[in-house]
Amino acid sequence: MKDMDDIDRAILRELQTDGRIAYADLGPKVGLSASAARQRLQRLLDSRTVQVVGVTDPMAMGGQAMALLGIGVDGDPRTVADTLAERPEVVYSVLTSGGFDLFAEVVAPGPKALLDFVNDVVRPIEGVREIRSFPYFGIHTHRFLWDVG
Secondary structure, eight states: OOOOOHHHHHHHHHHHHOTTOOHHHHHHHHTSOHHHHHHHHHHHHHTTSOOOOOOOOTTTTTOOEEEEEEEEESSOHHHHHHHHHTSTTEEEEEEOSSSSSEEEEEEESSHHHHHHIIIIIITTSTTEEEEEEEEEOSSOOOOOOOOOO
């Protein structure tokens, strides 16, 4: 779905703040009735423009160390990304066309476990030539709020 209007974008902004908002609350916030808001959201869902999913906070679930790993690869980075995707420590991996071939976000029970993961799991993967770790500090490090216009 390419043609989103201001109401669609308002719906998305509200969902980013509270993905479980009731239609009775959503409608008035975006200038619609509850039923019209439900129909609009259903159209966005049906077109696969939007997914409403639960996002966990790894820190609240026992993770005490998080880092974004910038990984340089000799060869096909998809193979390394696929290998990392099998690991429970990896929250997500994404291929890039910038200074790194891929990024992987990882969560570990503590700093030592994070270091062990990088050194004992990531470094030995065939093709990995460089890893730079960007650790996260603090609680509630994730906010998934994108500008929807």
